[in-house]
Amino acid sequence: MDRRKFLKNSALASSLFFVPNFVKAFESVAKEQLGYKRLVIVQLAGGNDGLNTIIPHNNDLYYNARPKLAITKGIIKLTDDLGFHPALSPLRALFDNGELSIINNVGYPNPVRSHFRSMDIWQTASGSEEYLQSGWLGRYLDQYGKQPYNAIEIDEQLSLAMKGEQFNGIATNDFRVLHNSAKDPYFKNVLSHYNDTHLSEHNLGYLYQTMIEAKSSANYIFENTDLKTSQETYPQNAFAKQLRNVAQFINSDLDTKVFYTSLGGFDTHANQNNKQTKLLSQYAESVTAFVSDLKRNGTFEDTLILTFSEFGRRVKQNAANGTDHGAANNVFVIGKDLKKGGFYNNLASLSDLDPNGDIKYNIDFRSVYATILSKWMDVSADGIIHSKQEQLNFI
Amino acid sequence: MTQQQLQHLYWRAGFGMHPKSNTTISKHRASVVEALFESSKAFTPLNIDLSYLDGIKPVDLKNFPELAREINQKGAKKILEFNIAWVKRLINPTELLRERMTLFWANHFVCRERNPLYTEQYNNTLRYFALGDFRDFVKAISKEAAMLRYLNGKQNKKARPNENFARELMELFTLGEGRYSEKDIKECARAFTGYNHDFKGSFVYNENHHDHNSKLFFNHIGNYEGDNIIDIILENKQCAAYISDKIYRYFVNPKPNPKHINAMTDVFFKDYNIENLMRFVFLSDWFYDDANIGSKIKSPIDYLVGMAVTVPATFEKERDLIKIQKLLGQTLLDPPNVAGWKGDKAWIDANTIMVRLKLPSVILNNAVIASGEHDEFKKKFMTKHKGKLPFKTTPNWTTFFENFEAVSTEELQDYMLQGTVNKGTADYLQTLSKVSKREYCVQLMSLPEYQMC
Numbered sequence: 001m002d003r004r005k006f007l008k009n010s011a012l013a014s015s016l017f018f019v020p021n022f023v024k025a026f027e028s029v030a031k032e033q034l035g036y037k038r039l040v041i042v043q044l045a046g047g048n049d050g051l052n053t054i055i056p057h058n059n060d061l062y063y064n065a066r067p068k069l070a071i072t073k074g075i076i077k078l079t080d081d082l083g084f085h086p087a088l089s090p091l092r093a094l095f096d097n098g099e100l101s102i103i104n105n106v107g108y109p110n111p112v113r114s115h116f117r118s119m120d121i122w123q124t125a126s127g128s129e130e131y132l133q134s135g136w137l138g139r140y141l142d143q144y145g146k147q148p149y150n151a152i153e154i155d156e157q158l159s160l161a162m163k164g165e166q167f168n169g170i171a172t173n174d175f176r177v178l179h180n181s182a183k184d185p186y187f188k189n190v191l192s193h194y195n196d197t198h199l200s201e202h203n204l205g206y207l208y209q210t211m212i213e214a215k216s217s218a219n220y221i222f223e224n225t226d227l228k229t230s231q232e233t234y235p236q237n238a239f240a241k242q243l244r245n246v247a248q249f250i251n252s253d254l255d256t257k258v259f260y261t262s263l264g265g266f267d268t269h270a271n272q273n274n275k276q277t278k279l280l281s282q283y284a285e286s287v288t289a290f291v292s293d294l295k296r297n298g299t300f301e302d303t304l305i306l307t308f309s310e311f312g313r314r315v316k317q318n319a320a321n322g323t324d325h326g327a328a329n330n331v332f333v334i335g336k337d338l339k340k341g342g343f344y345n346n347l348a349s350l351s352d353l354d355p356n357g358d359i360k361y362n363i364d365f366r367s368v369y370a371t372i373l374s375k376w377m378d379v380s381a382d383g384i385i386h387s388k389q390e391q392l393n394f395i
Numbered sequence: 396m397t398q399q400q401l402q403h404l405y406w407r408a409g410f411g412m413h414p415k416s417n418t419t420i421s422k423h424r425a426s427v428v429e430a431l432f433e434s435s436k437a438f439t440p441l442n443i444d445l446s447y448l449d450g451i452k453p454v455d456l457k458n459f460p461e462l463a464r465e466i467n468q469k470g471a472k473k474i475l476e477f478n479i480a481w482v483k484r485l486i487n488p489t490e491l492l493r494e495r496m497t498l499f500w501a502n503h504f505v506c507r508e509r510n511p512l513y514t515e516q517y518n519n520t521l522r523y524f525a526l527g528d529f530r531d532f533v534k535a536i537s538k539e540a541a542m543l544r545y546l547n548g549k550q551n552k553k554a555r556p557n558e559n560f561a562r563e564l565m566e567l568f569t570l571g572e573g574r575y576s577e578k579d580i581k582e583c584a585r586a587f588t589g590y591n592h593d594f595k596g597s598f599v600y601n602e603n604h605h606d607h608n609s610k611l612f613f614n615h616i617g618n619y620e621g622d623n624i625i626d627i628i629l630e631n632k633q634c635a636a637y638i639s640d641k642i643y644r645y646f647v648n649p650k651p652n653p654k655h656i657n658a659m660t661d662v663f664f665k666d667y668n669i670e671n672l673m674r675f676v677f678l679s680d681w682f683y684d685d686a687n688i689g690s691k692i693k694s695p696i697d698y699l700v701g702m703a704v705t706v707p708a709t710f711e712k713e714r715d716l717i718k719i720q721k722l723l724g725q726t727l728l729d730p731p732n733v734a735g736w737k738g739d740k741a742w743i744d745a746n747t748i749m750v751r752l753k754l755p756s757v758i759l760n761n762a763v764i765a766s767g768e769h770d771e772f773k774k775k776f777m778t779k780h781k782g783k784l785p786f787k788t789t790p791n792w793t794t795f796f797e798n799f800e801a802v803s804t805e806e807l808q809d810y811m812l813q814g815t816v817n818k819g820t821a822d823y824l825q826t827l828s829k830v831s832k833r834e835y836c837v838q839l840m841s842l843p844e845y846q847m848c
Contacts, residue, residue, distance in 0.1 A: 116507070120732055129562070131734045133741075148745040156722060158746055160731065168744035181753045186764040186841060195819030203649070203692055204815065206740055207748065207843035214745035270464070320460060 037376055040246055040259045040305045041137075041161070042332075044283070046266030047115060048309040049276060050329040051359075054102060054347070057083045061350040062315075069272060069317040082343060087280035090288040098341025099291075100334050101394045105348040106368060107328035107361025111311065115267065115325070118310040123161035125366050125385050132386075136369055137258050138164030139384045140377070144257070145169075149217040152249060153260035154242040162260055169258065170214070175221045175245075182218035191215065226252040232293035239263040240286035247290055251297040257377070266309060270320035283307075291334065300336050304376050304395070307332040308365070315350060316357055327354060328361035331368055333394055335376075340394050367392055396422050396683075398809065403688045404428070404677060406813060406848040407646045409491040410700040413798035414810055428677045432670060435493040435526060440519040441484055443476050445512055453594045473511035478720075478727045479713050481518070485696065486703045496525035496669070498696065499645055500532075504568060505735040507728070508541035513596045514728060517541035529638065529667040533568065533625050540592035546733065549591045551584055552604040558584040563733055569628050571637040575613070582610040586619040635664035639672070646676060648690045649739045655681050689814015689847045692742055695723030697848060698751060702840065705811065706795045708758055711787035719786070722750050743846070755840035759790045764841045765827070766834065792833055804832045811836065812844045820844065 055071050056062045058081050063070045074086035078095060094100040110128040112118045124132035134142075141151055142164035151169030153162050162169035172178045194208055225248055232247070234240040242261040249256055263283055268275050287305065294300035312329030328348065348359050367389035370381040375395045396404075401420065405412040408431050412420075421427055447469055456463040488494040500521045508514045517539050524532035536542055537560070543549045546560035561584035565575045575583075589605030592598055610619045615627055628634055639659035644651055658679075663672045676682055693701065699719060702708075710716055720726040724747050725736055736742075743751075756764045762784055802810055808824060816824070820842060829835050839845060 117732070131732050133731075133734060133737050156746075157724065158744060163741075163744070170745045172746070178749065181749055184753070184764055186838065187752065189823060190820055190842065193819035193823035194817060202815075203690065203740065204817065204843060204847055207692070207743060207846055208817065210743050210745060210748045211752065211843055214749050217745055218749070 036302055037378065038250060038257055038259070038299075038303045039372065039377065040303060041261065042283075042287070042305060042307040043119075043159075043260070043262035044266050044279075044307060044309040045115075045119070045262055045264035046268075046309070047118075047311045047313055047325055048266040048279075048329065049268060049272065049323050049326075050104075050309070050312040051315060052272070052276060053085050053088070053280060054104070054330050055083050055085060056081055056347055056350065059350060065315045065350070066317040068321050069323065071273075079343065082347060085277070085280050087277045088284045090281075090284040094288070094291065094334060095342060098338060099336055100332060101338045101341050101344050103331045103333065103344040103363060103368065103392070103394065104346065105328045105359060105362045106308070106331045106365050107311070107359075108364055108366070109361075111327035111354075111358070111361070113311065113325040113327070113356075115310055120160060122308060122310055122365060123159060125369055127387065134165045135159065135161035135163050136384055137161050137260070138168060140164075140258070140373065140379070141167040141169060143383060144377075144379060147217055147220070147255070148213055149220050149254065149256055151258040151260070152221070152246075152254075152256050154245050155260070155262065159260060159262075162258070169260070170217050170221075172218075172221070175218070175225065178218045179222035182215045187211070187215065221249070221254065224252055224254055225249060230293055232289055232296065234289045234293075235282065235285045237282050237286065239282055240289065243286050243290040244293070247293040247297075250294060250299050250303060268313070268322050269318065269324060270322040272317075272322040287334065303335065304372065305332075305334040306368070306372065307334075312359060314357055315353060315359065327356070327358035329359075331365070333368075335395065338395055344392070344394050363392070364389060371395065396424050396427065399688060399813070400424075400683045401427065402810070402813060403683060404431075406697075406701075407495075407691075408673075408677065409488070409495055410485060410697060411704045411848070413705060414802045415798040415800070417801070424683075425678065428674065431492045431677070432526075432674060435490040435496075437490055438493065438523055439489045440522065441477075441480060442515060442519075443473065443480050443511070445473065445515065448512060470509060470511050474509060474514060474728060475714065475717055477511060477514055477518070478729075479716055481727055482696070482700070482716055482720075485700045486707070492673070493522060493525050496673070497522045499642075500525055501727075502730065502735040502738075503641065504536045504542070505730050505733050506539075506541050506545045507730055508545060510541075510544075510596075513540040513544070513592075516596050518728075524669075526670040526673065527668075529663075529669055530625065530629055532669075533564075533629075534622050536568070537564070537587065537621050537625065538590065538592075538598040540596035540598075543590055543592050548587060551588050551590065553585075553588045553606040554604075556581070556584045556588060556606070560584070560587060564625075565628065567734060569625075569634045569637065570631065571633070574631075574633055574637075579612055582612045583624050585610050586612070586624045587621040590621060629667060632660065632664050635667070636660040639663050642672065642676065645738075646673075647682060648687045649692075650690070652681070655679070689812070689844075691848050692739055693846055693848045694736070694738060694742060695720060695725035695747075696727065698723065698846065701848070702755060702758070705798075705840075706759055706790050706792065706836065708788045708790040711789070715786045715788075719754070723747055723754075748843075748846075751846055752841050752843070755845075756837050757784055757786060758788050759840075760834070760837045763837075765838055795833070795836065799832070799836075804829045804835050807832065807835055808839055811839045812842070813848050814844070816842075816844050 052071055055075050057075045057077060071085060076084035076089055076092060091100060108128060112128050121128060123135050125136035126132040137151060145167050148168060148170035151162050153159060153169060153171040155171050156173050158168060158171040230244060230247060234244045246259045265279055291300060294303055308331050309329055311326055313323035313326040318324055348362055354360050366385050366387060370385045370389040371392040373379055373381045373384060402412060485494055506517055508517060520535055520539055524535060546563055547557045548560045551557040558580050561580050566572050585606040589601045591601050609616055612619060612624060613627055639656050640651060643656050643659060659672060662675045724742060730736060756762050
């Protein structure tokens with residue numbers, strides 16, 4: 001079904017969406033067409049220091065570059081060369097089970113060290129000298145999405161990653177509030193009178209169409225999310241709450257292919273150790289609870305979790321016991337039946353740094369995306385990732 | 396001029412109007428337009444208190460990292476303060492058209508700067524040249540501290556040229572994509588080498604870093620500097636066409652009309668005088684065509700400022716003004732990238748449409764759109780928010796009643812909505828009781844039609 005026809009149908013359905021059973025029947029057809037593999041993105045905003053996350057515990061260059069910042073105690077040694085930051089201990093089981101793949105040295109040519117710009121590059125899957133106005137997940141939705149709730153971000157605003165050329169996902173911090181606003185009787189009255197002849201090609205027609213889709217999405221999420229409290233215990237923090245929400249959606253079998261979450265505060269220019277320890281343990285504890293929630297409900301095997309940050313940090317520590325903005329970084333992929341669990345590749349050389357003293361990339365982040373699109377989402381990366389990228393073998 | 400046409404002009408040249416201004420505005424097109432230009436002749440810079448930077452020298456920041464950090468944190472707060480000051484200026488402008496133009500140029504010469512001093516200076520440069528000579532404007536922009544930082548102009552040195560500014564100068568600021576070769580970019584970058592700024596944000600030209608050799612740029616050969624390059628770019632009529640197209644899509648209709656844009660290009664190419672171009676647009680018959688009235692989707696700032704022009708409201712926490720901009724997807728001084736906000740349909744997605752439809756009632760009427768039939772709903776909404784609204788505001792309805800005194804409740808929609816109203820919605824509006832002018836105002840603001848201007 002092409003998108004225009006689909007919009008027509010959904011407009012038709014929307015006048016009936018007060019009859020949930022019909023909508024359910026209608027939407028379950030759409031879901032089968034979409035397939036059911038789901039992708040969860042975790043964005044570590046601020047630039048996580050990858051070198052103190054996955055630690056080269058046998059490397060003098062590491063200790064020399066960071067006399068006061070190198071992690072010396074409690075490293076969880078995973079191989080002869082690399083180990084976890086102590087705060088990542090909850091992830092140990094996933095690593096041992098082959099359910100966590102760590103890809104080192106992920107980045108892009110001519111790295112940009114501005115948070116803002118580099119985050120844009122990661123979210124739009126552009127090169128560093130190219131400005132794209134749509135996100136990679138948004139372009140996926142342009143081609144394969146049907147309704148805004150096919151991609152949900154747990155936030156008040158939608159990230160660029162989730163905005164396509166014609167199609168956007170939906171952002172919500174609290175789907176109950178969204179539903180409550182959307183079901184205002186005034187809007188219901190306006191839409192029940194709405195007459196869409198002559199308007200569909202006009203900007204105003206677009207506004208009404210979006211309003212109908214929003215209302216229908218809010219309604220869909222509310223009606224279909226199983227409110228029974230999860231049996232899993234999650235840590236008490238905002239990030240865990242996001243993941244708990246996502247688990248609720250996944251375990252309720254919502255027709256959502258992509259979820260977007262984020263954890264911020266990684267911009268550790270000063271007194272890094274305490275801050276990063278706190279954040280990494282929030283990350284590791286929350287993700288562990290999330291995975292076990294999914295496993296309990298039998299949904300883990302259809303879920304892939306990708307964690308990234310906009311850049312890594314400088315190898316050499318600064319005078320304030322922190323680190324400045326760097327370049328290549330590691331990326332975590334969590335899922336069942338990964339082709340290559342554990343370390344996907346070795347850490348790049350710490351003696352061969354770029355002119356800024358940062359780790360050089362040898363895996364383009366867009367090849368990670370392209371691999372996920374073709375091997376996990378089962379779609380071609382053409383038109384979504386603009387440059388040709390090699391396929392990796394982690395899934 | 397009809398009332399709709401007058402409102403159309405005021406929506407595009409400003410942020411809407413209320414019927415009280417009718418008494419002071421003439422209905423004759425030429426004099427209305429002239430008055431707009433006349434009242435924007437003056438230039439009132441926008442300034443906030445930056446005295447905390449007085450006496451601070453670069454060497455202090457180097458020697459005292461603690462101080463540097465403190466200054467940075469203070470700077471971030473000052474940027475928010477400047478944002479709020481700008482929004483307030485747009486609501487109560489001294490020079491209406493100049494402010495509208497400043498907002499337009501801020502999304503043309505897009506720049507994001509975290510130093511409040513450079514931000515303020517840049518913003519006032521946009522304001523100063525907003526209706527002036529485009530040639531001088533581009534030259535001034537190329538020497539702004541904020542721009543030299545944002546597009547790496549200050550790192551552009553003879554030994555290691557940086558092409559970032561050179562590329563955007565042509566691609567986004569003057570000619571449009573694909574109107575130059577990669578070689579032109581390289582030569583252009585060489586001409587701008589040596590540009591820098593001092594601590595206070597003044598332009599500094601460093602001869603030692605400038606590439607004094609000759610450059611081959613668009614088939615011209617010479618020992619060019621940045622200003623020469625800008626002159627050569629402007630010789631190309633494509634520059635006038637590119638700017639005219641952008642102005643047309645912003646001020647007239649997001650759907651371009653080549654015939655009208657060509658006419659604008661001819662006017663603009665003569666002298667690159669922005670005021671003359673805008674006068675031509677506002678005096679043209681086609682500007683007032685029905686197809687153009689209500690054809691634009693309001694930007695979040697248009698929407699927010701326009702609402703305040705109709706019903707002024709004070710926020711208990713001024714920071715909420717920034718929160719609202721974020722929710723709506725446009726935070727002033729914080730553009731998504733050097734290409735700026737895409738605008739038009741891109742403003743609207745499933746989230747922003749719901750926020751837009753709900754916000755007027757939240758700001759102006761305790762989240763109630765239509766009372767009576769659904770007290771039940773209100774109760775539920777308030778329970779969900781634990782009896783609290785997301786924003787605490789005091790709407791000034793007295794001013795609204797004064798400004799709309801001459802208009803009956805039934806007529807309100809003609810003064811508040813631009814362009815076509817959906818047939819079904821118009822029928823529904825007919826059925827509403829309209830006992831309260833205030834309530835009807837909120838209801839009109841809660842329609843998709845209110846998003847258009």
